[in-house]
Structure formats: C-alpha cells, structure tokens
Amino acid sequence: MVIIFIKIKYIIKKVMLLVNIKPGTRYQIDSIDCSDETTIRLMILGLVEGTEIELISSAIGGDPMEFSVFGNTISVRREQARRFSVSPV
Incomplete structure (x- = not known):
C-alpha cells in the first residue's frame, strides 16, 4: 500500500x-457589497469590479474622500467606501 501525502498551500489574501487606501497609488476594485441604493448609484458612475481607482485627497476628518476614476473625480463618503474591496495594481 502506497500512501501519498499532498501538501496544499493556501494563500490568504x-x-x-x-x-483604507493611500493617496497616489492605483488600486483595482475587486468586489462590492451593493446592499443599498447609494452604492448602486456609485456603480452606475463607474465604480464596478475591475475599475482602477486612485485616492486624490480627503477632507478634514477624512470624509468625504475624492477619487480619480476614468480621468474624472468623484467624492465618496467613508461609509460608502467601506463597501468596496480593492487590491493594488
């Protein structure tokens, strides 16, 4: 009887x-929690999975946040920005 052990390596992302992103670095939207109307409106403006996005600045206190998307700027409240998960490009 031959027993083969297979080691499976999981990469936890x-x-x-x-x-939580830093200004000046481009990110890609990976997933969206689209559980409310405001998030759906942001998706209509172009904040969809696969879109590249960059933080330009934040107001005093961090709310709202100003992003560059497709060469345009868009302001998003921190509450809504929590619904988008991203990864560096």
Whole structure:
C-alpha cells in the first residue's frame, strides 16, 4: 500500500477596503457589497469590479474622500467606501 501525502498551500489574501487606501497609488476594485441604493448609484458612475481607482485627497476628518476614476473625480463618503474591496495594481 502506497500512501501519498499532498501538501496544499493556501494563500490568504488580506482584504483591503477602499476607505483604507493611500493617496497616489492605483488600486483595482475587486468586489462590492451593493446592499443599498447609494452604492448602486456609485456603480452606475463607474465604480464596478475591475475599475482602477486612485485616492486624490480627503477632507478634514477624512470624509468625504475624492477619487480619480476614468480621468474624472468623484467624492465618496467613508461609509460608502467601506463597501468596496480593492487590491493594488
């Protein structure tokens, strides 16, 4: 009887939310929690999976946040930015 052991390696990807990104670095939207109307409106504006996004600035206190998407700027409240998970490009 031959026993073969297979070692499976899992890579755990740390989830990064749009609310936590750093200015000046481009990110790609990986997933969206679209459980409310405001998030759906942001998706209509172009914040969909696969879109590249960059944080330009934040207001005092961090809310709202200003992003560059497709060469345009869009302001998003921190509450809504928590619904988008991203990864660095």
